[in-house]
Amino acid sequence: MRGKLIGYEFLKDLLGTSAFPMDRPARVSSVTKVTPMTDALAVPSTVAPVGDAPLEHLHFALKHEGLQLQAAILALKKMSSKDIAQAFENSPGSAYLRQIYYHLWELANGKPLEGLPTATGAYTPLFDPEKFVTGPTHRDARWRVDFNGLGSPGYCPTP
Structure with a gap:
């Protein structure tokens, strides 16, 4: 699945953390609601973070991807x-x-x-x-x- 990465994977790339990859990374997609797929979490653009602010992406991740403790802590060390x-x-x-x-x-x-x-x-x-x-x-x-x-x-x- 293609689309802009958001949430934990976005934070990993933006902040250069060593967090483990997500099993289903969140991506902006042409769906009408947040939809778990085999290889990604498909997210409509209306739900995705608007900008590149790390806190927006962490807030999104907690709400829609759940708490991934390692990824959250590694991101917060750099925020x-x-x-x-x-x-x-x-x-x-x-x-x-x-x-x-x-x-x-x-x-x-x-x-x-x-x-x-x-x-x-x-x-x-x-x-x-x-x-x-x-x-x-x-x-x-x-x-x-x-x-x-x-x-x-x-x-x-x-x-």
């Missing part, structure tokens, strides 16, 4: 805390932005983000229990995210 903080200030209730912060940006970069507004919204699990084998939940009040991965945030095996 500006200013860009992420600004996006969070505009939407402190966004579950996807809270997931990006929760042990993803902070875990990837080994330091907390400071001076941000209080996270709002319902608690959300980091791993979708419909798609992942999950472990006991550890609630993080700061980001309103439940870490439910196997192991610890520092060592969490995923497929």
Whole structure:
């Protein structure tokens, strides 16, 4: 399948990370809804990120490709805390932005983000229990995210 790469594969190429290739990379295609295909995730242009901003592609990837922990962390190591903080200030209730912060940006970069507004919204699990084998939940009040991965945030095996 041809089409512009988006999401995790776009981030891998743009940021030069060593993330494993996606089994089904997301690509812009002439479909009317996000459609899993044999070799790709076909995405209509109306759903795809508009520009080349890494945060837009990571947000898209979390929403439509699911959490690919290795790819997300490697991308976040190369992303500006200013860009992420600004996006969070505009939407402190966004579950996807809270997931990006929760042990993803902070875990990837080994330091907390400071001076941000209080996270709002319902608690959300980091791993979708419909798609992942999950472990006991550890609630993080700061980001309103439940870490439910196997192991610890520092060592969490995923497929």
